[in-house]
Amino acid sequence: MWREEVPPAMDAVHAILETHERDPGELLQILIEVQHAYHYIPDAAVELVAEHLRVTRAHVRGVVGFYSFLSDRYLGEYVVYISDNITDRMQGSTGLATYLCNRLGVKLGETRADGRASVHFTSCTGMCDQGPAGIVNGLAVTRLTRQRMDVFAELINKRTPLPEWPREFFLVEDNFRRSDVMFRRPVEPGAALKAAMKRGDDEALKEIHFEEAVDPSSGLAWRRGADETLKELYRSDLRGRGGAGFKAAIKWETCRDISAPERYVVCNADEGEPGTFKDRVLLTTYADLVFEGMTICGYVVGSSRGVLYIRQEYWYLKPHLEAVLERRRTDNLLGRNILGTGFAFDIDIHWGAGAYIAGMETALIESVEGRRAKPRKRWPLPVVAGLNRRPTVVNNVETFADAAMVALKGGAWFAGHGTQHSAGTKLFCVSGDCERPGIYEYPFGVSVRELLRDCGGLDAQAVQISGPSGITISRLEFDRILAYEDLSTVGTCMIFGPQRDMFDAVRNFTQFFRHESCGLCTPCRVGTSLLSQLVEKVAAGKGSPVDVQEIERICQLLKSTAHCGLGQTVPNHLIDSLLKFRGDWDKRLVTTDFVPAFDLDAALHQARELTGRDDALAHL
Amino acid sequence: MISSETKKTFRLDGKEIPFREGQTVFDAAMAAGVYIPHLCHNPDFEPHSSCRLCTVIVNGRPFASCTQPAVAGQDVKSDTPELNEMRRTLTEMLFAEGNHYCPACEKSGNCRLQATAYALGLQDNQFPQFFPRREVDSSHPDIIFDRDRCILCGLCLRISRDVDKKSVFAMTDRGIGTTIVVDSPSGLLADSKVARTDEAVQHCPVGALMMKGEAYMVPIGRRRYDLRPINEDSVAEFQAREEALHG
Secondary structure, eight states: OOOOOSOOOOHHHHHHHHHTTTOGGGHHHHHHHHHHHHSSOOHHHHHHHHHHHTOOHHHHHHHHHHOTTOOSSOOOSEEEEEEOSHHHHHTTHHHHHHHHHHHHTOOTTSOOTTSOEEEEEESOOSOGGGOSOEEETTEEEOSOOHHHHHHHHHHHHTTOOGGGSOGGGGOOOOOEEEOOSSSSSOOOTTHHHHHHHHTSOHHHHHHOOHHHHHSGGGOHHHHHHHHHHHHHHHHHTOBOTTTTOOBHHHHHHHHHHSOOSOOEEEEEEOOOSTTOOHHHHHHHHSHHHHHHHHHHHHHHHTOOEEEEEEOGGGGGGHHHHHHHHHHHHHTTSSEEEETTTTEEEEEEEEEOOSOGGGGSHHHHHHHHTTSOOOOOOSSSOHHHHOGGGSOEEEEEHHHHHHHHHHHHHOHHHHHTSBOSSSBSEEEEEEEESSSSOEEEEEETTOBHHHHHHHHTOTTOSEEEETSTTSEEEEGGGTTOBBSTTSBOOSSEEEEEOTTOOHHHHHHHHHHHHHHHOOSOSHHHHHHHHHHHHHHHHHHTTOOOHHHHHHHHHHHHHHHHHOSSHHHHHTTHHHHHHHHHOHHHHHTTOOOSSOOOSOOHHHHHHHHHHHHTOOSGGGOO | OOOTTSOEEEEETTEEEEEOTTOBHHHHHHHTTOOOOOSSOOTTSOOOOOSOTTEEEETTEEEETTTOBOOTTOEEEOSOHHHHHHHHHHHHHHHHHTTOOGGGOTTTTTOHHHHHHHHTTOOOOOSOOOOOOOOEEOOSSSEEEEGGGOOOOOHHHHHHHHTSSOOOEEEESOGGGOEEEESSTTSOGGGSSOOTTOGGGTOOSSSSEEETTOTTSSOTTSSHHHHSOHHHHHHHHHHHHHHHHHO
16 A cells, blocks of 8 residues: 655645635635645645635545545556446446456555555446546546556556557547437527527617626616516526426526625536436537526626536546637627627636535535535525525526527527427437437437437336436336426436346445435435445345335435435435336345344454454354 | 414414424424424524434425424424334434444433434334444543544534634545544644533534543433433423523
């Protein structure tokens, strides 16, 4: 095990603190940069950061401890994460991780004694359509194979700098397989924003001066443009694409109507739900449209500051996103005087650091503020008191892109697609056992069967809709439709072929939730561990019907008492699996009598070690 | 005509409960003499809604009563077999995840976890024990910090931050690994700003933060919850507080 011998020089930390102007709200962003610079957060850096930001070192340690991609121990020159989603596992990720560890001569999760490298598992990295996937020193790697692992080991052992690694290792494809009306081709930057503003009085717009414009109520044309755009949004009936389906117009209007000195627009690109990768594609090819949707939201609600909160798994997109923002500033689509109207709005990028819970609206806001991504109390809602306790609109990446399209083409046009209760189209992230994994855009109302036919996955036995927190459907349900009124979803469709053991998915999902529970509330913190223990007990062939009853009892408790949506949805996949794929459980429930999980002989092992005994009587 | 003097009420287990504007369901219920089991909440400090024992059903949906605003006319259920069963299970979970050994614990009789378990009729623990390895910090001359008995209620964090203005405690790690970290270079209490007079160390509901030099001054059998069960004690304490604050 590698140990820090001499505390490293803190020059880089000083520079990072400088860049972030010693703003305590930037704590997480600072720690991410320190982690990238040192490959851990040295104790000296904790002290320094705490001192300069005027926060306690316990607070800094608390943040370091919370996020998966921050570490208080050195992870090595090369840090390799292997994505541990069920789709990666189905493509052989577990074996690949072991293989790489063996090639490097390192134990999983430990840093090699010479400080060269470490290998870890991580939750889904959002590359399910081109897995097995991983991350090397912050950058996504795809289509991992044994051959690639051989090359990885060689490059690491030779200390080849990352920029000299073969570029194809880092190739991320969009795999946009089917376009409908929303995402045919990228829209000209600024077109949607201009359309929104033109809904007011074009001539009068030119007369608004910056000072007036700071107060949106003073510019009549401005107000009219914003009001008309909001009306279009109402007409569109656009509902949140993050899965919950709340009407965007209501959220925007509520935010606008609350008296406050400042408002915020936050785009949720945390996309942590395993099997989901549409935001990755949108931010790659439709970044302008997303930023434009955020800008239009700022225009409508009277906000001057937007934040894109994006998961660190997509760190490779950083130069691209920053370039798009910079170009938009140059083109007067962001900044202090947008399109010459005096409307001021800009967007910052805030990175996550490996926490599924941060996709939860209020946890995300805590994370943007630089703290542990802990969900807030239920009230007040973020739209009333969100970021910095100001009214905040938090919408999904796809929601903002759709809102821009509404501004461009009108609410009626948008509502003309989809179903009565689910207007517009939806991006679906298709992965698992099918011929053509990738992104599919359909109008709402498409059946699972049609989607399976198009992607070449019709022989599936099951589809996991909306990720582990969603719903597991069997063949009998393939005629159900993807829409808010039936299968409401963030867009995730993980396909399981007939050869799969559905219990493997259960194990993966249960381990995932155990890893991602924030630990705030009792039922989720303890319940996810108990569920994982029970599922592992069944997997080990020690399960009995009593254990299944216990699983069901804990599931019920989580549904009723967990603090947030994470805990409340943990049971979904277990309940579905027990109902629909009972066969894969029953073949493991070998005994009808209760078998304790406690292994007496294993427990005696320690005593034997201590006493040096190994005679027959020391075994039971 | 309803007179403006008429107090607003909601229904709790069939009984009309009056409330003041801004009061939570929990506060109104306790003021009216109805006990709702709770561990992470102390009415003198900001609610946390993390232990979830105070979960009630409001108009058919579950909410933590300590953070749920009281609304006129709402229908609240609390003392039901289903909810009490869930509260027992949550309490069992807390016993299983830590290392709680009541017979050998100095806090016995003054411990809210133990007293709540009794009040809920918890007879035994069905869950396998987690036996976590947690650090005990006895470095401080006046205070002992035994993380084995911590239930992560967050009271010491909130009080040290909001009342003592020291922020001595913070949470680190996450999920089942969540633990309390102390603000000092060594991570030990002795090197921190904590003092025995701090409010933060007075309100630990369990035996995680205890004073040195006071052990067994009150014999077991004559302690707080030995004399009066927690359901009666909590309500009486709450009502006395209400009386003092609002007359």
